Amino acid sequence: MEPCQATTEAVASPKPATKRNLLSSLMEAAAGLQRSSSFKEDSYLACSLKPAEKKALQELKQLLSTSPKAISMWGVPVAPAAADDERADVVLLKFLRARDFDVGEAHAMLLRCAEWRREFGADGVAEEELVGLKEVEGVVAYMHGWDRRGHPVCYNAYGVFKDAAMYERVLGDADKLQRFLRWRVQVMERGIRLLHLRPGGVNSIIQVTDLKDMPKRQLRAASNHILSLFQDNYPEMVARKVGSTAGLPPRCFSSAFILSTMHPSNRRCSSTSPGTSACLIRSNLLCSSSSLLFADADTNSSCHRFIRPEFVPVQYGGLSRPGDLQNGPPKPATEFAIKGGEQVNLEIDGIEVYPQTHTNAMVACLAVMLSQGGATIAWDVAVGGWDVDYGAEFVPSDEGSYTVVVQKTRRIPGGAEEAIHDAFTAKEAGKMVLSIDNTNSRRRKVAAYRYCVRKPSM
Incomplete structure (x- = not known):
């Protein structure tokens, strides 16, 4: 689903000071x-190393091979290290890069780090319960x-x-x-x-x-x-x-x-x-x-x-709430931009009602007295810097029905941080329309939203 955009003329006014989140x-x-x-992130692939860097890596391995004590960093044995252990290469390259591939300095740094980790108990600190x-x-x-x-x-x-x-x-x-x-x-x-x-x-x-x-x-x-x-x-x-x-x-x-x-x-x-x-x-x-x-x-x-x-x-100002990541990957958001002087309408289509089903004959006889079950729509919206007008309404598919104002249009100030999280249960088929009005600003805004539609529990 793509945002449905309606562009209006930008207001000819001085560019206001803006707040950011x-x-x-x-x-x-x-x-x-x-x-x-x-910008290019360092690679740890052997084929990407320069000859001098490969030589430095081998020299550091040779120095560590004479260490009287076994040394392990973040669960990776580095002294002695297996000749084909690529994990050890990654760890050793970190120390080498930190010292511009000066083998002597990298070796000394690694030994000091290993000693500190032993004294500090760094390998087990992740499981500790620290009081206060x-x-x-x-x-x-x-x-x-x-x-x-x-x-x-x-x-x-x-x-x-x-x-x-x-x-x-x-x-x-x-x-x-x-x-x-x-x-x-x-x-x-x-x-x-x-x-x-x-x-x-x-x-x-x-x-x-x-x-x-x-x-x-x-x-x-x-x-x-x-x-x-x-x-x-x-x-x-x-x-x-x-x-x-x-x-x-x-x-x-x-x-x-x-x-x-x-x-x-x-x-x-x-x-x-x-x-x-x-x-x-x-x-x-x-x-x-x-x-x-x-x-x-x-x-x-x-x-x-x-x-x-x-x-x-x-x-x-993001969409991730406490506990969201505990049950697997979160529902992806749609990211978009709102130009200065523009209003964006986000339409959530395909909202339906579902007939109530009953296994009990007596209850089935009373079903005619019950309204159909409507879907519940939940959504999150965030706009970088806000300073926009926001509103939400439900538009029924039946032209004879009235539009329901779910959220009366209100101003979201520039200092707002937390995303909007709201929900609405529809009583008939239709669509939700979320409006974000940036017509009073000349500044482009970045924004994101996501939604889910849940069927009623039977």
């Missing part, structure tokens, strides 16, 4: 990645869904620490900070378990950081600890970093940069000017192909798919 930031940020011809951190689980950092290329996505949101009481409970002293760091490592380890760690597979995650209400001064100590910990022990584990800077003034971008780059190695980072629209930084912090996107652009780029809306959490 994370969904629109993600979808617009994708356009920056798609336009960047230089229930209120940050699923809020501050959590794995949720995948991007279009199959990378697991980790969401980070530090705005909750703007609350002084919350900050004190979680990060108020040295012991609490260490416990929080252990929890943050736990989230990372759980994310790595979702990776394939094999050539041609998914070997890194996506980091999305929501910088809204970020208390940069209070988080400085925690961010420095996490920065140091992850840069030393999780090389090349992040494919891309997306920072939503909605509402942040330019002076905050330096702190935004720190919190968005939680997983660097020790490479040099190229720089750009903050405040640019969809600022793509070709960063060597993670790997030669990693990218950092500050996505708060006032752009009119196409609605490219970076993370599909059904995988973006609902609190960020």
Whole structure:
């Protein structure tokens, strides 16, 4: 089903200031990645390695073959490693790339990481029950869904620490900070378990950081600890970093940069000017192909798919609600764009009524007194940045019937985040029409919707 569009003339007025949500930031940020011809994720296929890189890999394997202790990283034996174990090649290449294929430095880094993992107990931290951190689980950092290329996505949101009481409970002293760091490592380890760690597979995650209400001064100590910990022990584990800077003034971008780059190695980072629209930084912090996107652009780029809306959490303007991913893949959403000065009508056709069936003869005799069972239509709608008029109505197929106003047209403000979730049970055949009116804006909006029609239970 395609959106049925009716275009009207754009209002000739100055372009208003607009507010953005994370969904629109993600979808617009994708356009920056798609336009960047230089972006290419590192490959772990042997045929793609340069001769010097293959040589470095073999030299590192030779060094590790003399290790007096067995070394395993994320369930992959690397010392000693089987000659034909491609998983070991993936892990070793991460350390080599983190040190620009300097074999000596990569070897030293790997040994330090192995020692830290033994002391920290990193292999078992994913199963631990950490006391006192229930209120940050699923809020501050959590794995949720995948991007279009199959990378697991980790969401980070530090705005909750703007609350002084919350900050004190979680990060108020040295012991609490260490416990929080252990929890943050736990989230990372759980994310790595979702990776394939094999050539041609998914070997890194996506980091999305929501910088809204970020208390940069209070988080400085925690961010420095996490920065140091992850840069030393999780090389090349992040494919891309997306920072939503909605509402942040330019002076905050330096702190935004720190919190968005939680997983660097020790490479040099190229720089750009903050405040640019969809600022793509070709960063060597993670790997030669990693990218950092500050996505708060006032752009009119196409609605490219970076993370599909059904995988973006609902609190960020996506369609994914708590528990949606526990019962298998979610129902896909349809993505579309609404031009400035345009109204889009989304029509859900084929809504029918179903005769009531009865096995009991007495009940069957009374069936004539019962109305037919109507289908229930449920839908989700999200518009990046909103600032539109939205309404919903049911239009019966019978021309003699009246249209039912399900949702009276109302203004959705620009600051709205959560997607609309609604349902309606039809008493007769017809169609639902969801209207999204952008005629009072000159700005193009990205949007998504999905629906399901359920037959009545008999």
